[in-house]
Amino acid sequence: MADEEERTPLLAGITSSAAPPPYSPTSDSYASPSSEASVPAVEPDELPPPYTATPQGGIPMINCRVCQAMINIEGKQHLHVVKCSVCQEATPIKAPPPGKKYVRCPCNCLLVCRSTAQRIACPRPNCQRVINVGTPHLTSTVQSPNSQQVKCAYCHQMFLFSVVARALARCPHCRKVSSVGYNSVRVRGIICLVLGLALISAGIGVTGGAKILILESKIITFENKSGKWKAIQQFVDSYPTRRVASLVKMADASRSTMDKNNKYDRQLRLWGDHGQSALEAAKVCLINATATGTEILKNLVLPGIGSFTVVDGKKVQAEDVGNNFFLSADSVGKSRAQVATELLGELNEDVSGNFVDESAETLLENNPDFFGAFSLVIATNLNEKILLQLGEVLWERNIPLLVCRCYGFIGYLRLVVREHTIVESHPDNAHEDLRLDRPFPTLQRFCDSFDLQTMSKKDHSHTPWLLILYKYLQEWKEKHDGKIPSCYQEKNQLKEIIRKGVWLSEEGVPQEEENFEEAIKNVNSALVPTKVRIKITILKSFLSLLSLLPLSFQSKPFWIMCHALKDFVENEGEGCLPVRGTIPDMTSDSDRYIKLQTVYREQAAADVELVTRRVHTLLQELGRVGCQNWSFHIHLFFCRNASFLRVVRCRSLAEEYNNSTARTEELGQHLESEEGDDVLFYILLRAVDRFYEKYSRFPGVDNDNVEPDIPLLKTCLSKQLQDWGLAGTVKDDYVHEMCRYGASELHTIAAYMGGVVAQEAIKILTAQFVPINNTYIYNGFQQMSTTICL
């Protein structure tokens, strides 16, 4: 049934020289019936090649587009798609074959279809959805500065190409190179002519030479001649296209790897190569190129996100130039989206910048699917009505949203994401996992093989403190019914015993030994029972959520691993998580330290093996077959971070803005606090929005209105509190201060929030570090801030 529509070209009606047509609402004849889903095509440029900037011996890895797990693509680089060993879904690593395109079905199945196809059916037996591929108008509204739409000479596909720097364009669809513009054709013509002339004269020369050789051997001469011609012919054929292209490509590839390693060195030390490749795969949408908006994007373009798209229908005004660094003084009157995109694009040549010269409101009305194509949407200074619409559109599509606003000295940030799971939370001062309270057999055996009493002086003073503590702990346990010291007093007694164990000189004078000092210093932290720590971990994180979360066929790999972890804890782990397998540095000789380290590492590996088995069991129970190749490295990584796994679940904007589900009690508590409380500014911002809704302007924007607006804003505030059913009130000072601000957007506040929001965006995109949950208020006049869950 879909066959006829498939024949319609993707970019019907656009000729190569014509500017993209104005964006028009999709009056689509193929409006989705309930069984159909509408998704944008996965564009070829959405999937840049894997981040290859691993310096030495690194394994090429990419993130799975479905579950974000790492996929090792070593030896698979020649393939178009790779299968994720975790979720079993395919992820493209190369542009689709000529004339084809990738489409991701909502069931996560990756389909390859003709690039002209508009609707296709998913072949999965349990899905069989008919998918409307993104509308052609969508891509045509997004432009890059200095770019022009060109048509591939081979496959006749349209694509955007920067015409400033180069004359040869590689088609993203068929990977063939076409020349752009008349200039290059002329140049090529001249080259061919010159080459041709040179070859003809060479041919004459060869023929002449061959004639002399005929005297010796006719056959050889003949072969020589034809062989030479053939090679030359091939050279001529290939020169202007393939050869040039491959030379350029080789130079680019080696340069960019070196450059990226250097350019991103300082941040790669924070989030690693895999974090960087996640960042480079990200497509970020910014709504409104305000000072806040461009400052956020600046801090995302610099570290190298994949691409950004600015949505803004406004023209640049003088006061925008006054607070926005990415609008130049001569840009007044021009499209704000375009100017900002141009100036932000300069920051990093590896980031592609696009813009849509339309308001978010218009886009939401005409084509909400537009926003479905992004990894993250950031909205600044959006009014309440539009914000809630946007919130709903993104919540449905499970796309994270960051809402940001600067108002006078106040900054506001809200994260909206259904569920965000983190394996690498990079805790600041993580507790070591040493198991001295419950040593595993190999650790016991290792420690028991030494005797402090019979060692030489040198060995004694180079025994790792772990070993020392273990030894004295055994002594203690023998005297105390196998219990370890639990209270302060007992720990002090143990410290005393250790202190007495230092080496005595021949005269019986105790010697200073660093390792014994270290052992004493570590008594307190090393003797926190492992089980207690795990209880804290479980309470703090999500393992307690697991009982509420039965696994299903669609469960994310993260949750399957968590369940496996829980099963491990309840069985083989005997109440403990897998051994982390790392030990801190300590005074020791190399030999014993390395051996000790190996003991822990091997135990960790053994535990990973057990967790892996549990994962397999779970997968089989769920009917997800083909799980044999789940990578050991992924499990190791997961288990090593087992104590640090985190989940952030935010409430939707709808829940926050609906008076019956709003967290009114919490807000009420802040009303009563005596001290200055920055959450009050949140309440005031809501009152300001109410004011805007009523009067279509912000309080105190004009100098004449500051005083008269105070009582009006006060009325809005009391109505807001009334709606929430709150009896308290906010001091008049706050109302007055908000009217003073008059919706001004100070560059400093914008820049502060620009830093904070960009880092939250990076946390979401890389799935590393822990983002806020869910509202952050910055008080710029006292340099203080607070986080609240609303």
Add this chain to the structure above:
Amino acid sequence: MGTDTECSGRWNHIRRLLERGGPFAHPDFEPSSDNLTFIQETCRILVIGAGGLGCELLKNLALLGFRDVHVIDMDTIDVSNLNRQFLFRPKDVGSSKADVAARFINTRVPGCKVTPHHAKIQDFDESFYRGFHIVVCGLDSIVARRWINGMLFSLLKYENGEVDQTSVIPLVDGGTEGLKGNARVILPGITACIECTLDLYPPQINFPLCTIAHTPRLPEHCIEYARILLWPKEEPFGAGVAIDGDNPLHVSWIMKKAEERAEEYGITGITYRLTQGVVKRIIPAVASTNAVIAVCLTSCVFHNSCCQPLNNYMNFNDIEGVYTYTFEAQKRVRLSRCSLQPQALCFCEEDKLQDVITYLTESTVYQMKSPGITTSIDGKNRTLYMQTVKSIEEKTRGNLKKTLKELGLTSGQELYVADITTPSSLIFRLALSTSMDTSAENSLNAAN
């Protein structure tokens, strides 16, 4: 042109705050259009450092209306700067940071005049520094911070033992490391200064030499072995060639040697990135943290005019959520910087000069680098020890082994100590005891 402000409402956003009073504004703040005029016409600001923080600072100041800004930076642009120092482009690599940054700002923000100085802070004297209303630092070196701190102290004037407020030039200082940062305001002579809070800076990680030489356990130990011990011995790139952490050949050589050593001991984990990180002592950095801290610094400049200034130390960390913490760092009155009295140095007559030097370098309070000590005996200036000038060092080296008594020093004697951490000498008063046990007193001194 001068028309940009008048005709267009370019400064509307700032004017609302500068020309309107509010309940949370500073009590001394008087709303008026003169405030913007002061910012634009009168105020002179010095920015030290045009790196990660410096670029942000210049941008923030320019967009708040400040026009007379000077920037000092002795560095040139490196590729690894481009992930956050947004005023620089790949074509600028190798050029002076101060020059390129100033040119960019002056072009982008018409009316702003940033004056660049491609120089060291030590190249300028008191008359230069006295010309500014405020000094903002975005530095990566503690020594440079202490030097500028000392410089601003030397500009203070006192009346009847009280600091003359008009001679105070506020110092705003900040730093970042990965996702953490801090910002602070120092009113020299009035609030806690750099010297008062030296212990807040994280100590540099140095591995003990014996670990590096005999008992390596971490890949870092092996890298340090190649860097500290093998390089000077083997001189792989010629005699006297110092290690250049940006030269891939140098780093690769160290990496190779480190790998050999690591294999010998069964240590794993040596990579190029780690090697370079250890060799250059690289601190991770990212645009977002710089943006945040630079704003905290800029706010300290701007907010002095229309709301409360930071009091006086702020910590920022966004590894887990976003965390800020502001507290008031306390002044240490026992310190020479923050009091007019010469500091007491308690030693025993039998202590050697070397002990005094060791104390000055190792004490957490002074943390000097290469102190030189002079004194005045019988009205004549005498150098007891000076490390920085080779000929004097050779002449005075013998003094190190002499006891204070042998050097003719008595209780109450004033010692003048010079060091790279301070632009002017510090004065100490010697308190000599005859008792053998002065170490307790010294440690007491340090603890205070």
